[in-house]
Amino acid sequence: MAAMDDRKLEVLRAIVEDYVATQEPVGSKAVSQRHSLGVSAATVRNDMAYLEEAGYIQQPHTSAGRIPTAKGYRLFVDRLGKIKPLSAAERRAVHRFLSEAIDLDDVVTRTVRLLAQLTHQVAVVQYPSLNRSSVRHLELVSLTPTRLMVVMITDTGRVEQRYVEMPAELSEDDVLELRRLVNEQLQGKPLADAPRIIADLAGLARPELHPTASALARVLLETVVARTEERVAVAGAANLTRPGNFFAGSLRPILEALEEEVVLMQLLGRADSNALLTVRIGDENNLDDFRETTVVTAGYGPGSVVGHMGVLGPTRMDYPGTIAAVRAVARYVSEILEQNR
Amino acid sequence: MAAMDDRKLEVLRAIVEDYVATQEPVGSKAVSQRHSLGVSAATVRNDMAYLEEAGYIQQPHTSAGRIPTAKGYRLFVDRLGKIKPLSAAERRAVHRFLSEAIDLDDVVTRTVRLLAQLTHQVAVVQYPSLNRSSVRHLELVSLTPTRLMVVMITDTGRVEQRYVEMPAELSEDDVLELRRLVNEQLQGKPLADAPRIIADLAGLARPELHPTASALARVLLETVVARTEERVAVAGAANLTRPGNFFAGSLRPILEALEEEVVLMQLLGRADSNALLTVRIGDENNLDDFRETTVVTAGYGPGSVVGHMGVLGPTRMDYPGTIAAVRAVARYVSEILEQNR
DNA sequence: GACTGGCACTCCCGGACCGGGAGTGCCAGA
DNA sequence: TCTGGCACTCCCGGTCCGGGAGTGCCAGTC
Numbered sequence: 001m002a003a004m005d006d007r008k009l010e011v012l013r014a015i016v017e018d019y020v021a022t023q024e025p026v027g028s029k030a031v032s033q034r035h036s037l038g039v040s041a042a043t044v045r046n047d048m049a050y051l052e053e054a055g056y057i058q059q060p061h062t063s064a065g066r067i068p069t070a071k072g073y074r075l076f077v078d079r080l081g082k083i084k085p086l087s088a089a090e091r092r093a094v095h096r097f098l099s100e101a102i103d104l105d106d107v108v109t110r111t112v113r114l115l116a117q118l119t120h121q122v123a124v125v126q127y128p129s130l131n132r133s134s135v136r137h138l139e140l141v142s143l144t145p146t147r148l149m150v151v152m153i154t155d156t157g158r159v160e161q162r163y164v165e166m167p168a169e170l171s172e173d174d175v176l177e178l179r180r181l182v183n184e185q186l187q188g189k190p191l192a193d194a195p196r197i198i199a200d201l202a203g204l205a206r207p208e209l210h211p212t213a214s215a216l217a218r219v220l221l222e223t224v225v226a227r228t229e230e231r232v233a234v235a236g237a238a239n240l241t242r243p244g245n246f247f248a249g250s251l252r253p254i255l256e257a258l259e260e261e262v263v264l265m266q267l268l269g270r271a272d273s274n275a276l277l278t279v280r281i282g283d284e285n286n287l288d289d290f291r292e293t294t295v296v297t298a299g300y301g302p303g304s305v306v307g308h309m310g311v312l313g314p315t316r317m318d319y320p321g322t323i324a325a326v327r328a329v330a331r332y333v334s335e336i337l338e339q340n341r
Numbered sequence: 342m343a344a345m346d347d348r349k350l351e352v353l354r355a356i357v358e359d360y361v362a363t364q365e366p367v368g369s370k371a372v373s374q375r376h377s378l379g380v381s382a383a384t385v386r387n388d389m390a391y392l393e394e395a396g397y398i399q400q401p402h403t404s405a406g407r408i409p410t411a412k413g414y415r416l417f418v419d420r421l422g423k424i425k426p427l428s429a430a431e432r433r434a435v436h437r438f439l440s441e442a443i444d445l446d447d448v449v450t451r452t453v454r455l456l457a458q459l460t461h462q463v464a465v466v467q468y469p470s471l472n473r474s475s476v477r478h479l480e481l482v483s484l485t486p487t488r489l490m491v492v493m494i495t496d497t498g499r500v501e502q503r504y505v506e507m508p509a510e511l512s513e514d515d516v517l518e519l520r521r522l523v524n525e526q527l528q529g530k531p532l533a534d535a536p537r538i539i540a541d542l543a544g545l546a547r548p549e550l551h552p553t554a555s556a557l558a559r560v561l562l563e564t565v566v567a568r569t570e571e572r573v574a575v576a577g578a579a580n581l582t583r584p585g586n587f588f589a590g591s592l593r594p595i596l597e598a599l600e601e602e603v604v605l606m607q608l609l610g611r612a613d614s615n616a617l618l619t620v621r622i623g624d625e626n627n628l629d630d631f632r633e634t635t636v637v638t639a640g641y642g643p644g645s646v647v648g649h650m651g652v653l654g655p656t657r658m659d660y661p662g663t664i665a666a667v668r669a670v671a672r673y674v675s676e677i678l679e680q681n682r
Numbered sequence: 683g684a685c686t687g688g689c690a691c692t693c694c695c696g697g698a699c700c701g702g703g704a705g706t707g708c709c710a711g712a
Numbered sequence: 713t714c715t716g717g718c719a720c721t722c723c724c725g726g727t728c729c730g731g732g733a734g735t736g737c738c739a740g741t742c
Contacts, residue, residue, distance in 0.1 A: 102563075
């Protein structure tokens, strides 16, 4: 049997589409009937034999229909899936829902819910990464004479706060001076450069304030560096229990993973983070528990990418619809951040 | 057959304990053997017949063992369950883990994980309720001449922020005056009184600042009143999938409920919020989807109750252990908030 | 009167068995 | 190169059956 030809690709497409729709192995008769290919079931069978040989589809058991393999889905996504844009109504809903957000937290919360609802999958949204943000303002609030609260606001809208215990009592003026100092040094600077700047900070203060400035510098470092652990929001876990989605056994490890920031970041981030949109199918996730799982992610941000968002579902998912939804939402969130800059 | 007596209570205790441990209906023979009651299986059978008649236990089907009803668990909790304190090691772990928290967010996050891990159930922790907190400080940060960020810090450590678009440009001094004004009026005041105070706020500013002060007042009101939606953190959803916990069908509605703040608050809060510790078993939750679910909650806070925390699991749960864990964690979190006040 | 041993009865559960149906692979013919 | 036909495989749902666990009741004992 010769090589891959157009009809074989059409057969693969039919199998993927039908399998996604019905969740059942699809047979040669169904393909030849429902997908007007103009050939008989027997011919389709020959093509199927080829596709199976080539590793794009497989049989759950002898004398059952075929289901796509990860490789089959990959080919479908790369060459066959025309993404189907959101309906006008959906697009309007996205815009309306997101435009009502009142601060960054709200944007993220709404985004993650929206994605879950549009795709009927589990959605994950990373907060704008501190690494890729700049300092907009640092505020020092004295709570008691020896206790300060540091509030850092970034250009992506994130607000981080920390308590600092001071080695000595601070006067009102001391606080003002420290505030002026840290803002002078850090305002507008990318957080990636911050550690270097902070290291020199204490030296720039009045000598009497050196110990205090050091304590402050230490906390700032922690906020900036140690807190590089990224924050993520998750929604739609209930979608994992949709009828044929995940059998009881494979559900548990996935629910567990959803509470592990590390795993989530690994799924979202990864090296190829500059691609507009990434689809990782089955084993491509390089995680045992996600061998039956596809992750669709997109970067977002005002101009450059400051974070990722995506959804996670069974390899047997509606790729065209999911991809369209993730892309549309990522774009619109980027616009919002742009406006708020 | 006469009335309830001590031995019948012991039989009920045996049934509850065995059923919780094995997840299987327990028969008369097992009870008489494992729980040295000093009577034969036949006698136990008579007691069981009484307990069933009285509604404390039931048979899944004729000729099966017995399992406790909600009413049976209720009696067990009220009269039979001696709570078993945490082990020294566990207590140390709680203290160590929570004492490392660096801010309120961190306290809540750590608490919810800790509860989930200690009890092997789903844990839910409400952030300190704004209604029951007081204003510690209000900070105004000008981002652009017409754009302000309001940061509110409460005595429970919560930090809320909002952007405000100003009707006119503000000078540095204007911002200072507004900051002085709002702090003068609100500092130390319970948020419950805030709406009244805020309403009069604009009138107290210099005439030129009236429009600005009004805009600010409006946003403050929103932050205080409209944002009365409480925040909650959830962890341990994966525990729902523990072997016999929830069959596939009943899992979905619970996962869905866990993403609905409204439902969570209903489970946590409720009128009787002054009780030290509340156990709501099955139907007592008044929610259809939680008919097989028990919720154990405790209030926490420095001195007075500012929020609730709890865990949620199958009615068939280890009550003594769960109750002890929730109580211990709630107490320790209260201590921490006390220290930070 | 309270407890016990014995016994007949009920019902679940797992395994074996079976027939229908869907799907396949292959072959011979157009 | 495609097609119709045909024998074959295997899953799936239903039925049947025997063992086992547990019960309710009863008659007998302390």
